[in-house]
Amino acid sequence: MIAAFVTGAMFILATFHYWTATLITLALSIASILVWLWRGTSFIPEKPEKDVGLGLTLPLYASGPASASWWAMFITMTGDATAFFSLVFGYFFFFTIHTDFPPTGVEGPGLLWPAVSLVLFAHAWGAARIALPLNRSGRVAAARLAMAGGGVLAIAAGGALLWAPYTTGLEPSVHVYPAIVWTLCIWTAAHAAVGALMLFYCLARSLRGLLTPVYDIDIHNVALYWHFMGVTALVTLATIALFPLAAGGS
Incomplete structure (x- = not known):
């Protein structure tokens, strides 16, 4: 309830450009969601299966494609990808209607x-991907290292991506070209930050014994996120x- 309230408040406040209040509610939203996830999800059951009658037993825990949360992540990221490709479409749409896209004299x-960002992203994706089989095979220390390293690499990748338009002086208020470039960079960097937070969350769960080689739903879902x-x-x-x-630009 608290997470839903502050998240809704964040979007409403952003609509009216109350940026300070938006940032405060954003921080509260992230904190409340993390508390909810930590306390209310991914419980380790007291036994693998439960008798439900008529000689039928059902598992009490599932991860990967066998779990509802994996499919929830898949559906969520499919919707997220739709929004992202709408932005990419916008970039090429502007190219078709502007004769100066990219504009002359604008780098x-x-x-x-x-390129630096892409290399870092590739390694972050690889770390998130390899953490799953490492953890499942019982190589927990190596899996934790992959989670930590992947989170750091994701932050560095997002930073390098944002540095690219900043260091060349792209001003989003001058022309639609720098505006859409900044939009794509911010979108991707924000998702990198979320991906880093997910990996650090899995690391914390592993250190507390709540993410194990058998009960690994969290890292399954995070690995799926990182494919997107x-x-x-x-x-x-x-x-x-x-x-x-x-296109013949810079």
């Missing part, structure tokens, strides 16, 4: 920092860094 984000995150990063960087070159 794009270049290749260096987008990898596609998002790849498409964003190809769009903002490679397309201007193909």
